[in-house]
Amino acid sequence: MLEKAIYGGRRYWVWVCFLLSLIGVGFLAYLYQFQNGLGVTGMSRDVSWGLYIGQFTFLVGVAASGVMVVLPYYLHDYKKFARLTILGEFLAIAAVIMCMLFIFVDLGQPLRVLNVILHPTPNSVMFYDMLVLSGYLFLNLLIGWTVLGAERKEVAPPKWVKPLIILSIAWAPSIHTVTAFLYAGIPGRHFWLTAILAARFLASAFAGGPALLIILAMIVRKYTKFDPGKEAIQTLGKIVTYCMLINVFFLGLELFTAFYSQIPGHMHAFQYLYAGLHGHSQLVPIMWLSSILAVIAIALLVFPQIRKNESLLAVACAATFFSLWIDKGFGLVIGGFVPNPFEKITEYWPTLPEALITLAVWAIGFLVLTILYKIAVSVKEDVVFDKYGERQIKAE
Amino acid sequence: MSMNRREFIKIAGLSSILGIGGVTGVTALKNSVEASQVSKNPEALTAKRWAMVVDMSKFASEEDFQPCIDACHRVHNVPHVTDNPKHEVKWMWPETYEHAFPGNEDEYRAEKYQHMPFLMLCNHCENPPCVRVCPTQATFKRKSDGIVMMDMHRCIGCRFCMAGCPYGARSFNYKNPRPFIDESKENPEFPTRMKGVVEKCTLCYERLAKGLEPACVEAAKEVAVKKGTTPGLIFGDLEDPASEVRKILSERFTIRRKPELGTSPSVYYII
Numbered sequence: 001m002l003e004k005a006i007y008g009g010r011r012y013w014v015w016v017c018f019l020l021s022l023i024g025v026g027f028l029a030y031l032y033q034f035q036n037g038l039g040v041t042g043m044s045r046d047v048s049w050g051l052y053i054g055q056f057t058f059l060v061g062v063a064a065s066g067v068m069v070v071l072p073y074y075l076h077d078y079k080k081f082a083r084l085t086i087l088g089e090f091l092a093i094a095a096v097i098m099c100m101l102f103i104f105v106d107l108g109q110p111l112r113v114l115n116v117i118l119h120p121t122p123n124s125v126m127f128y129d130m131l132v133l134s135g136y137l138f139l140n141l142l143i144g145w146t147v148l149g150a151e152r153k154e155v156a157p158p159k160w161v162k163p164l165i166i167l168s169i170a171w172a173p174s175i176h177t178v179t180a181f182l183y184a185g186i187p188g189r190h191f192w193l194t195a196i197l198a199a200r201f202l203a204s205a206f207a208g209g210p211a212l213l214i215i216l217a218m219i220v221r222k223y224t225k226f227d228p229g230k231e232a233i234q235t236l237g238k239i240v241t242y243c244m245l246i247n248v249f250f251l252g253l254e255l256f257t258a259f260y261s262q263i264p265g266h267m268h269a270f271q272y273l274y275a276g277l278h279g280h281s282q283l284v285p286i287m288w289l290s291s292i293l294a295v296i297a298i299a300l301l302v303f304p305q306i307r308k309n310e311s312l313l314a315v316a317c318a319a320t321f322f323s324l325w326i327d328k329g330f331g332l333v334i335g336g337f338v339p340n341p342f343e344k345i346t347e348y349w350p351t352l353p354e355a356l357i358t359l360a361v362w363a364i365g366f367l368v369l370t371i372l373y374k375i376a377v378s379v380k381e382d383v384v385f386d387k388y389g390e391r392q393i394k395a396e
Numbered sequence: 397m398s399m400n401r402r403e404f405i406k407i408a409g410l411s412s413i414l415g416i417g418g419v420t421g422v423t424a425l426k427n428s429v430e431a432s433q434v435s436k437n438p439e440a441l442t443a444k445r446w447a448m449v450v451d452m453s454k455f456a457s458e459e460d461f462q463p464c465i466d467a468c469h470r471v472h473n474v475p476h477v478t479d480n481p482k483h484e485v486k487w488m489w490p491e492t493y494e495h496a497f498p499g500n501e502d503e504y505r506a507e508k509y510q511h512m513p514f515l516m517l518c519n520h521c522e523n524p525p526c527v528r529v530c531p532t533q534a535t536f537k538r539k540s541d542g543i544v545m546m547d548m549h550r551c552i553g554c555r556f557c558m559a560g561c562p563y564g565a566r567s568f569n570y571k572n573p574r575p576f577i578d579e580s581k582e583n584p585e586f587p588t589r590m591k592g593v594v595e596k597c598t599l600c601y602e603r604l605a606k607g608l609e610p611a612c613v614e615a616a617k618e619v620a621v622k623k624g625t626t627p628g629l630i631f632g633d634l635e636d637p638a639s640e641v642r643k644i645l646s647e648r649f650t651i652r653r654k655p656e657l658g659t660s661p662s663v664y665y666i667i
Contacts, residue, residue, distance in 0.1 A: 037591035038553070039570035044482030048558040048568060108553020108568065108592025115532040115552050126531035126556055187525050187657040188562025265499065341564040342495035346482065 001149060004378040005371045011223070012374065019367045026360015029353040030105060038108055041354040046346035047337040049106070051330065051358050056102035058208070058329035059095045059365075060179040061201060063136065065209020066092035067172035068239050074165050083380065084217065084232045089144035090372035091213055092172075096137040098365035105357050125181045132175045139168040144372075152379045176201050183336065191269035191336045194257075200250040201328075207243035208324035210236045211317035218314055220373060226380040230310075237313050241301040244320055248294060269335040272345070280345045283334060286326050293323035439607030443633030445542035446520065446599055447641050447662040448613075449650065452512050454628030460619055461490055461513050464629065467615035468517075468597070473588045475569075475576035485567040485576075487597040488517045488612060496665075497653060509667060515629075517612070518565040518597040519653065519661030520544045526557035526566065535594070542634075542662065543599045553592040562657050566596045634662060 008016075033040050043050045069088035072078035104110055121127050143164055150157040180198035187193065214236050217228040258266040271277045273287045300306050300316035307313050339345050350358070436442075455461045468474070468488045477483045490513035494501045497514075524544050527537050534550040535557050537543070558566045572591045582588070586602060589595055600610035608614070609631055616629035632641035641664075644650070650664040 037569065037571040039480070039483050039591075043570070045484050045558075045567055046482075046564070048555040103554075106554070108555070108594075109551065109590075110553075112532075112550070112552045115534070115550055119532045119550065121531050121533050123528050124531040124556070125529065126554065130531075182556075183559075186529070186560050187659065188654065189559065336559070341498075341562055342491055343498040344495060 001145075001152060001375050001379065004375045007378075008374060012370075016367065016370060019363045019370065022363035023360045023367065026356050026358075026363065029356035029360070032353055033105070033357065034110070038106075040351060042348050042350045044346050044348065046340040046344070047334060047348040049333050049337070050348055051350045051354055052102045052106035054329040054333040055358060055361070056099050056106070057179055057201075057332065058325055059099045059102065060133070060176050061205025061324075061328065062209045062212060063092045063095035063099065063133075064172045064176040064202070065205050065213070066140065067169055068206055068210050069213070069236070070165065070172075071169050072235075074162075075169065078235075080229055080232045080235060083226075083228045084213070084236070086144060086148055086376045086380075087217060087220065087228060087373065088213055089140050090376060091209070091216065091369060092140045093137060093144065093372060094365045094369035095209075096133055096140070097368055098361055099133060100137075101361045101364060102358075105361065125178060125185060128178050129175075129182060132171065132178050136168070136171050136175050139164060139171060143168060148376055148379055152382075173202060176205050183332075188341060189336045190265040191332075194254060196250055196253060200247065200254075203243050203247040203250055204324050204328055207240050207247050208321055208328075210243070211240045211320040211324075214240065214317045215314060215321070216369075216373075218310070220377060224377045224381060226377045233310070233313070234308065237301070237307050237317075240317060240320055241298075241307065244294070244298055244301060247324070248298065268339055268343075272338045273331050273335045277339065278345055280338075280347055282347045282349060283331060287331050290323045290326035290331065293319040293326075297323060437605055437607065441604045441607055441609065443541050443639075444635035445522070445633065445662065446604075447632060447634035447664065448517075448599075448610075449630040449641055449644050449664045449666060450515050451626075451628045451630065451644075451666045452514065453666065454616070454620070454625060455513055455515065458513070460623075460628065461515055463615040463619055464515065464612040465489060467611040470581055471583050471600070471603070471611045472586050473577050473583055474595075475573035475589075476578070477571075477573070477576050480570075483570040485569065485573060485595065487567075487595070488515060490514060491516050497651070512667070514665060515612075516563070516565070517663060518544060518599070519563055519659065519663045520597075520599055522660035522662065523658060525560040525562065525657075525659060529556045529560040531556065538601070541604075543601055544596075545601065546594070546596055546598055548587070548589050548593045548595060551593040553594065555594060557594055562654055562659065563661075566594050568592075568594050 041050060041052075066088040069081045069084045073081035073085050104113060107113060116127065116130055143161055146161050147157045177198045180201040183189070183192035184194060184197040214233055217233055217236075221227050255270060258270055268277060272280065273283055274291075275281070276284050297316050297319035300312055300319070307316070334348050338347070465488045469476070469486075472487060474487055475485050477485055493505075493510055493512060493514060496516060520543055522542065524535075524537055526535050527544060530536070531554060532550050532552055534547045534552070536545055536547070538545050553568070555568055558568060569589055569591045573589050577588060600608070600612075603610060609617075610629075613627070613629045613631045616627040620627040630640055630644060632639035634641060636642060644666070645664065648666050650666050652661045652664055655661070
């Protein structure tokens, strides 16, 4: 099926070349970082994780959210998601690859990365993160490829793939739970030391991931002959709505506990992020931007009449995605480090090389996604669906 | 040459016995070589759990504590990164009360306590979170004496331990540390580090093995001799009821940093 990726129109190749150029620039920036050390980033002794780990955390959520289309289709036989599942699975693959790359570019000694396997350490959450992420990548590659291959040959997918699909449904929440445990089990970082962190992660993931998937489905529909289905998009919109509301509710729970108890350590990070602390307020504007985007998204999403208008739904999804991208891909990580264990404040902002490397990892993810979607769409374009999204007969 | 079945079995059996014997012999030899390599120096200082008491009455000014820091950073080739405070590497340094013991501030506490230079170092916790989170066991607690060790050759630089440490005891080499080490003062007996690894106080395990006290403790003693007092850093075995550390703990009021986190630090402060 891979051969379908090398036949494309002018628009396809321009897009691929654009991504390749971003990757090239980012690769040069990475060589610079490799040569000079992580000192070329904005990270410090006090804020020792930054944009890379934030992006990793956010993208694990995007990867896990694939389950939001896989579960209704395979467990509840919700046929309208039939055409969407492959897009969800392939998005998960691209997201996991980006996660792994973000971990890699964050390492001070990247050439020693195999030490994690050479010296397996079951008491470290990082060890489990490696296991669940690689397992999830493997499952999605195998399932996605097999099901699509069967579709291309116009046969039913092999029976052995069903148990793997069930396994992948159970596996998806695990990747994000384990990622939350990286943070939630650390003593002395009040902002992360909260039992609800994994639940918050899952809620934001199941809002942000499907929001991205809706936008991707709309793009696919616009530029190819493959239509993932209007109703499928509307159902996904409902999922985004509920999960975004749950996410904001969970954030509210955190704020209540911090500010009603009035325990300084619990309030500090929120104060720093949303109001500034001791005259340090570098992140306040973007955190408020995230909050305003969340309000706009919810205002557009909760009313079915608005949500049913697809262009407004697209705006709502973009607002959801960027709101969560700021909140989880940036604020969550930095907030945990400010103030530091001495209750002093060191601020963080990414540098140019750091931003270029981050952009390049996203470009690699989008390149993988483009190739996988190109293959999926090429296969799907040859197939005709009935009103439930079930494959019927081959088009002539 | 022809060989019947009986002969073949005889030779095969004999050679396998020789083979096993040979392997055993080599293993025994190897063990004895290894054993001689790691056999302890009889002079080495040993303990079940090393601990340190910092007597703040002896640290009034910079001239009292700076020799301890200098001694530590000199023997361990700790880079003096001056161009960017964000990339600072430190194993031992002073903090005021409000920063050393956050959450215990009191605006009416006497001035002299507020400005005391509390010496910070790795707490060598009994239950260290940094060890728990490290994905490669590059940082580990030594079973024999409780020192939280650091293998800078295994560290992958993921900095999980820095997020995990509630005491801010760990530094990361954001750049090549070697240009920031004064060559004239470099200690050739202790390795320098490369960029991209985490480092921290290891309680001078290399000096203990030679029968020497930690460099900071030795420096504190020199300061005490000069001033005609007792030293401000007291080092000993927490599990030995007869040790000097235990004697102090049974007589004086001491505090530890963030004991509520359950890490059980091995560094005590007398105010």
